[in-house]
Amino acid sequence: MSRKQKKRLGTILTVVAVIILILVLDIGLITNLLTAFKSPFTISSSPPKWIFKPTLDNFRNVLGKGSFDFRLYLWNSFVIAVISSAIAIALTIPAAYSIVRYHGLGDLILGSTMLLRLAPALAFAIPVFLIFNRFKLLDTKIAIIFMHTLFITPTSLLLFIGYIQDLPLEIEEAAAIDGANTLQILSRVLIPVLLPGIGSTAILGFITSWNEYLFSGILAFKKSITATVGTSFFITSYAVEWGNMAAAITLSTIPTALFIFIAQKSLVKGMTAGSVKG
Amino acid sequence: MKKKKIVGILLLLPLTIWLVAFALYPILYGLRLSLFNARINNIDNPTFIGLQNYVKLFSNSEFGQSLLWSLKFAVICTLIQMVLGILIAWLFQRSFPGKGLATTLILMPMVVAPFLMGTMFRLLFNESVGPIAYLLSGLTGTTALLGMAWVNPTIIGADTINRMPFVFINMYSAMQGVPQELLEAATMDGANAFQKLIHVTIPTISSIFGITFLEKLLQSFLIFELIFAMTAGGPGTFTQSVSIFIYRRAFQRSDYGMACAASFALALILLVPSLYLVRRNTKGDK
Numbered sequence: 001m002s003r004k005q006k007k008r009l010g011t012i013l014t015v016v017a018v019i020i021l022i023l024v025l026d027i028g029l030i031t032n033l034l035t036a037f038k039s040p041f042t043i044s045s046s047p048p049k050w051i052f053k054p055t056l057d058n059f060r061n062v063l064g065k066g067s068f069d070f071r072l073y074l075w076n077s078f079v080i081a082v083i084s085s086a087i088a089i090a091l092t093i094p095a096a097y098s099i100v101r102y103h104g105l106g107d108l109i110l111g112s113t114m115l116l117r118l119a120p121a122l123a124f125a126i127p128v129f130l131i132f133n134r135f136k137l138l139d140t141k142i143a144i145i146f147m148h149t150l151f152i153t154p155t156s157l158l159l160f161i162g163y164i165q166d167l168p169l170e171i172e173e174a175a176a177i178d179g180a181n182t183l184q185i186l187s188r189v190l191i192p193v194l195l196p197g198i199g200s201t202a203i204l205g206f207i208t209s210w211n212e213y214l215f216s217g218i219l220a221f222k223k224s225i226t227a228t229v230g231t232s233f234f235i236t237s238y239a240v241e242w243g244n245m246a247a248a249i250t251l252s253t254i255p256t257a258l259f260i261f262i263a264q265k266s267l268v269k270g271m272t273a274g275s276v277k278g
Numbered sequence: 279m280k281k282k283k284i285v286g287i288l289l290l291l292p293l294t295i296w297l298v299a300f301a302l303y304p305i306l307y308g309l310r311l312s313l314f315n316a317r318i319n320n321i322d323n324p325t326f327i328g329l330q331n332y333v334k335l336f337s338n339s340e341f342g343q344s345l346l347w348s349l350k351f352a353v354i355c356t357l358i359q360m361v362l363g364i365l366i367a368w369l370f371q372r373s374f375p376g377k378g379l380a381t382t383l384i385l386m387p388m389v390v391a392p393f394l395m396g397t398m399f400r401l402l403f404n405e406s407v408g409p410i411a412y413l414l415s416g417l418t419g420t421t422a423l424l425g426m427a428w429v430n431p432t433i434i435g436a437d438t439i440n441r442m443p444f445v446f447i448n449m450y451s452a453m454q455g456v457p458q459e460l461l462e463a464a465t466m467d468g469a470n471a472f473q474k475l476i477h478v479t480i481p482t483i484s485s486i487f488g489i490t491f492l493e494k495l496l497q498s499f500l501i502f503e504l505i506f507a508m509t510a511g512g513p514g515t516f517t518q519s520v521s522i523f524i525y526r527r528a529f530q531r532s533d534y535g536m537a538c539a540a541s542f543a544l545a546l547i548l549l550v551p552s553l554y555l556v557r558r559n560t561k562g563d564k
Contacts, residue, residue: 014374021366022383025439029386031409032398048409091296094289102286109290109297110560116301118493118552120500122524123541124301126534127308130321150300153293182285211391213503218529228391232507235400242401249394256389264382267389272448 029253035246043242058247070248073230077210077252080141080226084148085205088156089198091149096160097186110157117154121214129218141224144216148209155208155270156201163197164190200266203259207267210255227252312539318532331539340515341540344523351430351519352498355437360491362438363445367453368475370446381450388443396507399436400424403508424509429517437504441497448490452483492555496548520544 023030035043037054062070099106128147129138137143167190175189191198216226231252234245260267312331316324335341366384370377387395402410403423411421423432456479464474480487502521505511511518511526518526524544528537 010372011374014369014372015376017369018374018380022380025384025387025443027410028395028398028402028436028439029390031402035401035409043407046406046412048407048412050409091293095293098286098289102282102289104283105287106290107560109294111556112297112301113293114556114559115552116297118496118548118555120521120524120541120544120548122502122521122528122537123308123545124304126524126528126537126541127304127311128300129528130311130534131304131307133321146300150296153296157293182289186289207389211389211394213391213393213506228393231394231397240401240404242404242407245397245401249398252394253390256391257386260382260385260389264385268385268447268451271388271444272451 032246032249035243036250038243038246040243058243059251061241061244062247062251068230068233070227070230070251073225073227074251076141076220076224077226077228080144080148080216080224081206081209083141084145084152084209085202087145087149088152088205089201092153092157092160093191093194093198094186096157096164097190099157099161100164110161113154113157116150121151125214125218128215132219137219139220139222139224143219144224144226147215147219148212151212151215152205152208156205159197159201159204159270160194163194167193200263200270203263204267204270207256207259210252308538309542311535312542314535316535316538318534321534324535327535331536332543335536335539335543340518341520341523343515344518344520347518348499348501348520351434351437351501352495355434355441355498356491356494358434359438359442359445359494360487362442363490364449364475364480366442366446367449368479370450371453385443385447387439388441388447390440391503392440393503393507395436395440396504399432399504400508403432424513426513426516429509429513433505433508433517436508437498437501440504441494445490445494448486449483452486453479456482489555489558492551496551496555499548500544 034050036058037056038049038052039055039057042049042052095106095109099110124147132138132143171189171193172185175185180188210226211228212226213228217229220226220229227248231245231248234241234248311324313326313328314324315327315330370381374380399410402408404411405422405424408421408423411423414423415421418428420428422428460478460482461474464478469477500521501519502525505517505519505522506525509517511522520540524537524540527533527540
């Protein structure tokens with residue numbers, strides 16, 4: 001075999017291996033997507049059917065006025081994710097700026113936020129549940145927003161520290177010479193150049209909140225239930241509505257799946273921010 | 279100079295307030311609660327019992343079993359996922375058509391919520407209607423993949439699908455940074471691709487390798503959502519990870535005092551490796 005042929009064979013083998021790999025890793029997502037389009041009759045047929053007449057009934061049930069108001073859950077998830085992400089950004093930009101330019105107390109705050117990222121979430125969940133119960137905040141969106149914001153801050157802080165470190169000091173110095181104070185430097189000089197970074201941090205924060213289960217689950221029981229929590233409601237003690245559940249899961253994974261396609265690079269940067277220095 | 283210091287502190291204030299209100303205060307509240315007999319009916323007026331919750335906890339065989347289960351699970355999952363992650367990252371060092379799309383599709387399970395992933399697998403591994411259970415029954419001889427005999431391997435497989443992409447992408451980015459000259463020199467010396475991986479690539483990325491390993495180990499040890507959705511710790515207490523144990527104590531048995539004690543014992547166990555990771559990670563930022 002010539003060198004060229006050998007190289008071509010290598011490429012073909014790699015592609016085959018990668019295709020198998022993708023099929024194995026995404027088999028859950030693929031079969032779930034198929035199930036979402038199956039009728040109850042098709043779902044219970046054995047052996048499972050891979051080719052069938054698709055139906056939109058499950059999506060109609062989930063989004064219509066069925067036993068659960070899944071539209072409300074999707075809306076709650078959206079509102080909570082947007083607000084939590086926005087607050088986390090507002091909290092961490094000034095903090096990141098202080099950590100990069102002033103040091104001192106900032107290093108302690110940075111250390112505590114990093115420790116927070118690794119701490120067992122349940123250590124917070126129990127006291128938070130009891131505290132919010134006492135303040136009559138259970139089953140409100142604001143309670144969930146408080147906690148989601150907290151869990152977005154570590155990654156958000158790390159990302160902004162990285163972005164600000166990459167900025168040249170000269171722009172700020174020039175603005176300072178022109179008589180701008182720190183607040184003006186932050187809002188008029190820093191924020192505009194940070195905009196792309198703010199965008200990707202916002203997406204990551206949105207996903208963190210959208211995907212969160214533990215706190216959304218214990219803090220809500222009716223009005224403020226999120227989509228991630230709501231998917232499990234299709235399992236009752238009488239029956240499991242498999243098709244509706246698959247449709248609900250599909251709807252709940254759409255935002256994250258979309259974001260990984262349009263913003264893969266910045267998402268990966270954020271998700272590995274804690275462990276690998278970019 | 280003094281003014282500069284004040285500005286630095288003022289900028290930190292909003293985040294600090296948030297951390298104190300929603301992290302430090304709950305932690306201290308929980309720590310205090312762990313010294314009380316606090317249940318749903320006496321939560322406004324719990325009785326102080328000193329360290330009794332901790333004594334009860336460590337003589338409770340269920341707690342010990344859940345710690346052991348989590349430890350085994352963490353070690354096995356981390357080993358499998360590190361090996362797979364490195365091999366796939368190594369495969370992706372080659373160029374091939376459609377690599378960008380392939381990377382996205384491999385990362386896909388990582389961005390889906392672990393709870394949704396678990397709920398999804400609960401359906402797909404279901405004994406009577408699960409398509410994946412049916413596909414695998416040729417290998418396993420049964421579709422009861424969430425029953426006693428197969429539940430542990432099933433959960434390990436599900437977690438690997440969910441979390442291995444994280445190892446993959448960490449290793450992939452690290453491998454991109456290995457100097458090309460080193461690899462070429464090894465080729466000159468007659469090393470084959472596998473020898474290069476073992477003797478050149480892995481030693482060069484050993485620092486990121488270590489951090490990813492430890493982080494993965496901690497994450498797996500604390501696993502909650504995936505198992506909660508798939509089996510809720512069952513059958514019985516068969517897949518009860520330590521997080522599930524604490525959750526059940528608190529939110530199903532309303533034994534808040536003991537659940538708090540268990541979560542602090544857990545936090546203490548993890549404190550040393552966590553502090554080590556934080557030090558390693560923040561070192562470069564100063």
